[in-house]
Amino acid sequence: MVMDYVQAALKGDVEKAAKLSFDCINCGLCAVRCPAEIVPYNIGQLARRLFSKYIDGPTEHVLEKVKEVEAGKFDAEIKELKNLDKATLQSRYETREKRL
Numbered sequence: 001m002v003m004d005y006v007q008a009a010l011k012g013d014v015e016k017a018a019k020l021s022f023d024c025i026n027c028g029l030c031a032v033r034c035p036a037e038i039v040p041y042n043i044g045q046l047a048r049r050l051f052s053k054y055i056d057g058p059t060e061h062v063l064e065k066v067k068e069v070e071a072g073k074f075d076a077e078i079k080e081l082k083n084l085d086k087a088t089l090q091s092r093y094e095t096r097e098k099r100l
């Protein structure tokens with residue numbers, strides 16, 4: 001899987017590299033073991049970002065979320081988080097609702 005998307009990227013096939021790297025979770029194990037000292041997951045992530053921006057385009061839910069951010073929907077919450085002390089922020093993070 002790893003070298004398949006790296007090869008696709010080397011050939012300039014951004015779409016194939018993006019799709020083949022879709023299951024990559026950026027764990028970094030391939031980079032640790034790579035004899036060529038490349039960082040494959042960065043290549044996969046770049047391919048997916050290029051594919052999304054220039055080939056496939058953003059999805060409707062992303063465009064909606066951008067509108068909400070630009071309208072300031074999350075400003076108060078972000079301001080509150082930025083003013084929390086480290087212990088409270090860590091506690092909030094550890095007890096957050098996890099969405100799968």
Ligand code: SF4
Binds near residue numbers: 025
């Ligand atoms: S970063 Fe992890 S999941 Fe992604 S290609 Fe490398 S080994 Fe696989």
